[in-house]
Amino acid sequence: MAARTFEKWIDALHSHGKYTFLRAEASGGSGLSAEAVKKALQRLARRGRVVKVKDYFFVIVPLEYASAGAPPVPWFIHDLMAAMKLPYYVGLLSAAGLHGASHQQPQEFQVVTDRSVRHLAVGRTRIRFFASKYAGKATVEDVKTPTGSMRVSTPETTTVDLVRFAKAAGNLDNVATVIAELLPSLDPRKLLRAVRLLDDLPNAQRLGYILDHTGAEKLSGPIHAWVKRQSPRAVLLRTGRLVPDAPEDRRWHVLVNQPLEVEA
Numbered sequence: 001m002a003a004r005t006f007e008k009w010i011d012a013l014h015s016h017g018k019y020t021f022l023r024a025e026a027s028g029g030s031g032l033s034a035e036a037v038k039k040a041l042q043r044l045a046r047r048g049r050v051v052k053v054k055d056y057f058f059v060i061v062p063l064e065y066a067s068a069g070a071p072p073v074p075w076f077i078h079d080l081m082a083a084m085k086l087p088y089y090v091g092l093l094s095a096a097g098l099h100g101a102s103h104q105q106p107q108e109f110q111v112v113t114d115r116s117v118r119h120l121a122v123g124r125t126r127i128r129f130f131a132s133k134y135a136g137k138a139t140v141e142d143v144k145t146p147t148g149s150m151r152v153s154t155p156e157t158t159t160v161d162l163v164r165f166a167k168a169a170g171n172l173d174n175v176a177t178v179i180a181e182l183l184p185s186l187d188p189r190k191l192l193r194a195v196r197l198l199d200d201l202p203n204a205q206r207l208g209y210i211l212d213h214t215g216a217e218k219l220s221g222p223i224h225a226w227v228k229r230q231s232p233r234a235v236l237l238r239t240g241r242l243v244p245d246a247p248e249d250r251r252w253h254v255l256v257n258q259p260l261e262v263e264a
């Protein structure tokens with residue numbers, strides 16, 4: 001009887017368009033004891049009716065997503081981060097895809113927060129977290145989802161982050177290709193603001209070089225003026241790849257240890 005009562009509580013949440021709940025809410029809402037709730041959750045998880053994301057956070061799995069093991073991450077990411085009590089935004093390739101860049105879509109859902117968080121597997125999807133102390137200050141926008149909304153980095157924040165976390169996008173060639181797709185969405189002043197927030201001179205130099213390489217001199221101009229005032233030193237275009245006699249781009253003081261290859 002307890003299992004049936006608890007499933008009715010789950011069905012009621014689902015019928016009202018709510019797909020997430022906390023363990024504490026389950027105990028209070030269903031009227032069952034903590035032990036009864038624990039056992040009911042275990043049974044429902046085995047049946048694929050719910051999926052445990054954290055010990056205290058669960059997601060209801062609609063029938064149409066049963067084979068995937070969970071609904072799409074945008075359906076529950078905002079609730080998850082609220083439950084974790086962490087600032088966040090959907091970033092990097094996941095954000096780039098939402099802004100129209102279709103190249104190299106990730107096999108994981110990429111989220112930026114302000115500390116190191118272990119990656120999560122939810123159904124067949126992997127949520128990967130990236131730590132940035134600026135996560136709570138970066139410029140983001142609210143994007144509607146079927147269950148509410150989620151915070152997504154703006155095209156400018158996304159562009160800066162892609163250079164900073166280049167390995168998450170595969171390599172710098174992929175980063176340059178994605179940035180080339182984002183160019184129509186970028187505003188020079190907003191891009192400079194995103195660069196200055198991080199105050200990361202080496203990656204600002206790399207971004208400027210990429211923008212020039214993709215023919216976006218109008219976007220790179222304000223960044224170049226800021227970089228020049230910082231008296232930059234020469235940096236490698238690709239970190240960790242020392243190449244003797246690598247040519248230097250004098251405008252950005254970037255040592256081109258391997259030329260960029262941007263896919264059309």
